[in-house]
Amino acid sequence: MKQIAYRLEGIAVNRHARRSELARYRRETSGALLTYLVDVDQPLDVPILKNAARSWLDALPRRMRSCIVCSGLIWERQRVGWLLLSVPAVPKPPAASVCGICIECADLPLAALERAATTALQAAVPGGRFAPMEART
Ligand SMILES: [Zn+2]
Structure with missing residues (x-):
């Protein structure tokens, strides 16, 4: 079973947030996302992650x-x-987001997956970079 947990650090921005909300959102997220690279069949014991993963998978193939x-x-x-799950690094995250990595890319070196994940999450965390969870507590 594979699971890689990282913080994506930078300034977290909700794309749909208004300017006033943005300031609050930045405070709330403290500029970090917690991200999890997980196996499709991996049981997740965090409800918000489990629900996000399930609804993403359930939407296939209607939503390609x-x-x-x-x-x-x-x-x-x-x-x-793989599924790349991410939540704002706050005590009660409002929502989780999900990105998919296809079966062909699943065996790529972790560094390549990290680069792709960093790019995919730039909208949420401009200038964000991955840091191991252990690096900050
Ligand atoms: Zn791929």
């Missing part, structure tokens, strides 16, 4: 997704190699 590494389409569960 693309792999954050190669942009290849993901239209069914069997095509999913």
